[in-house]
Amino acid sequence: MEKQSRLLCSELCVQRRLYEVTLNCAILAWKDIQIAKKHTGRAIYGAVKAGSSCVPVCEIIAVQEKDDDTPCKNTGKWQKVPQSPADPCQHAFTVFYVERTRQHCWWCSNVTFHCSDHSLCLLWVQTIREQLALLNSERRVNYYHTFANRPKSLLVYINPYGGKQRGKQIYDHKVAPIFSRASISTDVIVTERANHARDHLKTEADLKKYDGVVCVGGDGMFSEIMHGLVSRTQQEAGVDENSMEETLMPCGLRIGIIPAGSTDCICYATVGSNDPVTSALHIIVGDSQAMDICSVHNEDRFLRYSVSLLGYGFYGDVLTDSERKRWMGPARYDISGVKTFLSHRYYEGTVSFLPAEGNLGSPRDKMQCRTGCSVCRQSSSDKLVSKNEDSVSDAECQDTWTVIRGKFLAINAASMSCACPRSPKGLSPSAHLADGTTDLILVRKCSRLDFLRHLLRHTNKDDQFDHSFVEVYRVKQFRFSPRYQECDSEVDLRESGVTGKRFLSQICREHRACGCMPSQSNWNCDGEILPHTAIQVRVHCQLIKLFARGIEEQQVFEDPYAHCAI
Numbered sequence: 001m002e003k004q005s006r007l008l009c010s011e012l013c014v015q016r017r018l019y020e021v022t023l024n025c026a027i028l029a030w031k032d033i034q035i036a037k038k039h040t041g042r043a044i045y046g047a048v049k050a051g052s053s054c055v056p057v058c059e060i061i062a063v064q065e066k067d068d069d070t071p072c073k074n075t076g077k078w079q080k081v082p083q084s085p086a087d088p089c090q091h092a093f094t095v096f097y098v099e100r101t102r103q104h105c106w107w108c109s110n111v112t113f114h115c116s117d118h119s120l121c122l123l124w125v126q127t128i129r130e131q132l133a134l135l136n137s138e139r140r141v142n143y144y145h146t147f148a149n150r151p152k153s154l155l156v157y158i159n160p161y162g163g164k165q166r167g168k169q170i171y172d173h174k175v176a177p178i179f180s181r182a183s184i185s186t187d188v189i190v191t192e193r194a195n196h197a198r199d200h201l202k203t204e205a206d207l208k209k210y211d212g213v214v215c216v217g218g219d220g221m222f223s224e225i226m227h228g229l230v231s232r233t234q235q236e237a238g239v240d241e242n243s244m245e246e247t248l249m250p251c252g253l254r255i256g257i258i259p260a261g262s263t264d265c266i267c268y269a270t271v272g273s274n275d276p277v278t279s280a281l282h283i284i285v286g287d288s289q290a291m292d293i294c295s296v297h298n299e300d301r302f303l304r305y306s307v308s309l310l311g312y313g314f315y316g317d318v319l320t321d322s323e324r325k326r327w328m329g330p331a332r333y334d335i336s337g338v339k340t341f342l343s344h345r346y347y348e349g350t351v352s353f354l355p356a357e358g359n360l361g362s363p364r365d366k367m368q369c370r371t372g373c374s375v376c377r378q379s380s381s382d383k384l385v386s387k388n389e390d391s392v393s394d395a396e397c398q399d400t401w402t403v404i405r406g407k408f409l410a411i412n413a414a415s416m417s418c419a420c421p422r423s424p425k426g427l428s429p430s431a432h433l434a435d436g437t438t439d440l441i442l443v444r445k446c447s448r449l450d451f452l453r454h455l456l457r458h459t460n461k462d463d464q465f466d467h468s469f470v471e472v473y474r475v476k477q478f479r480f481s482p483r484y485q486e487c488d489s490e491v492d493l494r495e496s497g498v499t500g501k502r503f504l505s506q507i508c509r510e511h512r513a514c515g516c517m518p519s520q521s522n523w524n525c526d527g528e529i530l531p532h533t534a535i536q537v538r539v540h541c542q543l544i545k546l547f548a549r550g551i552e553e554q555q556v557f558e559d560p561y562a563h564c565a566i
């Protein structure tokens, strides 16, 4: 039984919102503050049901002693602490804590305690602070997560350009005040160009100073920071990113995402919402959620990493068309989505893949990856075993690759559900964040009407895999090679060093000239376009960690700690 440290005190009265309650006793338990409260029966406010509410210490953001007229920071106004006539309480302290609201959102709530005896008030504040400090030292295995290590110093990159171009305002008005309340020190860098954050992380940043890196932006910005961190970790560990076979070194620093982009699917799938304050609170309480990363190579040359979607065909064409519409912000995807849907292009090629071993579930098992996911936990223990044995798993040596040739409207690899506001259950609703696999979804050539039905099922409860022209496999590796190699105009363009977006626009001109259907789409890699279409992909299990805990099971909305004894 854990040591109980109990702090009994009586006659504490709580000023909370519109009504006053008198604490007949408040017990500070090891993990929970149990505020047993009974209404003072003030007729003026009407009877309020007596009940108990608890705040787990691991979800307390801060405690602040309150002089009579200290400014109440979160409203920015001076706030006279009203003296309740009944009790001449001179001293007070405020506890700021996480309060859950709808759809996995959190917000920073607070309660102020008044106390007649100053030393008792100080004892409360000091004890709570000691409990908070303890969180960082002990290893705790409990329902939520195996290790809470609260960050004290963070490196923050803000993308002023992504999404609705409000990254800076979102950070300054919604996130910075909570970070300072939690006494977190931050170094903030507003990026001046694309890949500024990646380059800075890769070369200049002194990472020993920080407990984590925060990305204020969308998936593309997260991708930059993830690339910077992973490449730097491999560089420092002497791992060559160009060789596909090498086992990559996991990154120590956690990444936090303050959503300020257009899709924000990585934040949405790891926290359950794209609300900046919710993400900030998950960072403060020191959550930790491991995540798989796919490495993408073309003929032994490293191209990019992917954590959410690798999409060829539909999603690749949507992205290619939307790049020229960035000025439209998030709406660009809808316009390009409709345009791409109407063009209804299919692509020929060969997909080969290495299926995942049996115990990792299947993309159609209706099991969703949630906080404390058993499949992901199983993978991390398997990973430890395989690392010790250092064996290439038997499937890989038996080379049981499956090969599929055909005409495809879309080839998508979802390493996570890719849940996002556009598609609340995501491209692959049963994909796991940290199971070492990716769900390979093949949408074969079909009619526009059938494809529309398939797309619409991403936005409702129907099973988007329940079509004759859709196949989905859980894989550890896969390869794709287009049937028609790039035609010579493409090859000599590439040889002349033209790549990226200029290459694509040149090609489109070429094709318009010859008037044939484009034989190739582009790979959409987490919202960035890859310069090659023939690729080899491998999943690296739990290579990075986020300040998140996965999506929590939806709580029934009553006092989630009603079980607390008083």
Ligand SMILES: Nc1ncnc2c1ncn2[C@@H]1O[C@H](COP(=O)(O)OP(=O)(O)OP(=O)(O)O)[C@@H](O)[C@H]1O
Pocket: 158, 159, 160, 161, 162, 163, 164, 190, 191, 192, 193, 194, 195, 196, 216, 217, 218, 219, 220, 221, 222, 224, 260, 261, 262, 263, 264, 265, 329, 330, 526, 527, 528
């Ligand atoms: N200061 C900057 N100027 C121009 N581009 C930038 C800057 N900082 C970052 N970028 C680039 O902007 C691109 C888009 O940023 P981000 O992903 O945050 O927004 P988004 O694409 O609208 O969101 P999502 O990826 O969620 O759809 C990223 O690829 C990033 O590399």
Ligand SMILES: CCCCCCCCCCCCC/C=C/[C@@H](O)[C@H](CO)NC(=O)CCCCC
Pocket: 218, 219, 220, 262, 263, 264, 265, 308, 309, 315, 318, 319, 333, 334, 337, 418, 420, 422, 423, 426, 427, 455, 456, 458, 459, 524, 525, 526, 527, 528
């Ligand atoms: C006519 C009805 C159509 C209904 C279509 C619903 C299907 C939506 C599925 C959304 C899947 C998002 C996958 C996320 C990919 C991100 O890594 C990437 C970068 O942020 N976003 C896009 O490529 C942007 C992709 C945007 C696709 C529309």
Ligand SMILES: [Ca+2]
Pocket: 292, 414, 415, 416, 431, 432, 433, 434, 435, 436, 437, 438
């Ligand atoms: Ca996965």
